[in-house]
Amino acid sequence: xxxxxxxxxxxxxxxVSAFAQGGPGVDLYGFAGLNFLEYNDGFEKVxxxxxxxGVRGKLYLGDTGxxxxxxxxxxxxxxxxxxxxxxxxxxxxxxxxxxLLPMSPVFRLGGYGHYVNQxxxxxxxxxxxxxxxxxxxxxxxxxxxxxxDIQTYGRIGYMNLSxxxxxxxxxxxxxxxxxxxxxxRVSHSLSLFGEYRYTHLENDFTEQDYNSVRGGVRLRF
Numbered sequence: 058x059x060x061x062x063x064x065x066x067x068x069x070x071x072x073v074s075a076f077a078q079g080g081p082g083v084d085l086y087g088f089a090g091l092n093f094l095e096y097n098d099g100f101e102k103v104x105x106x107x108x109x110x111g112v113r114g115k116l117y118l119g120d121t122g123x124x125x126x127x128x129x130x131x132x133x134x135x136x137x138x139x140x141x142x143x144x145x146x147x148x149x150x151x152x153x154x155x156x157l158l159p160m161s162p163v164f165r166l167g168g169y170g171h172y173v174n175q176x177x178x179x180x181x182x183x184x185x186x187x188x189x190x191x192x193x194x195x196x197x198x199x200x201x202x203x204x205x206d207i208q209t210y211g212r213i214g215y216m217n218l219s220x221x222x223x224x225x226x227x228x229x230x231x232x233x234x235x236x237x238x239x240x241x242r243v244s245h246s247l248s249l250f251g252e253y254r255y256t257h258l259e260n261d262f263t264e265q266d267y268n269s270v271r272g273g274v275r276l277r278f
């Protein structure tokens with residue numbers, strides 16, 4: 058991970074921590090895990106594997122259920138292709154907000170919207186190319202307290218991204234973005250969690266699937 062990535066993560070964490078003492082809540086996740094990518098450009102299909110890590114959080118605004126949210130994920134995958142090593146390194150940023158409202162004492166339901174930016178470096182036979190795309194991600198999310206210490210959570214969304222510098226709608230990719238997880242509280246503010254993410258994006262020419270299994274630490278204030 059480069060210096061830019063570290064500084065971006067630190068910059069995100071700092072304001073969240075600063076606001077943790079005000080308002081009804083901050084929900085912060087730090088995670089690491091394994092990912093499995095499948096990419097098909099219509100001619101070749103590659104299936105690199107690797108690791109990802111990142112951080113995401115929500116800052117709730119008063120007692121309204123409204124929140125500001127952000128997420129950063131770094132991914133590093135590789136595979137053998139035509140006798141050489143093919144590597145993908147990506148930085149994904151999301152920034153937005155939403156609302157999460159109680160439907161019962163143990164169940165909350167809401168919606169969210171993010172601005173999304175993805176930057177991907179592809180390395181093959183000593184050459185590096187960079188691609189960048191941006192767009193949006195919107196959907197629904199939920200939290201369910203199975204017990205006082207165990208919570209399940211998830212989101213289902215629609216993502217739409219367009220390559221930077223392109224005005225051609227045929228270059229745009231879109232599809233489903235899913236996240237499901239379970240957290241176990243070990244103290245008042247600290248929980249451990251495991252989760253699964255799946256993202257499928259495609260257009261008339263390309264198709265890609267991103268699967269990630271990861272876990273980490275969750276802090277709630």
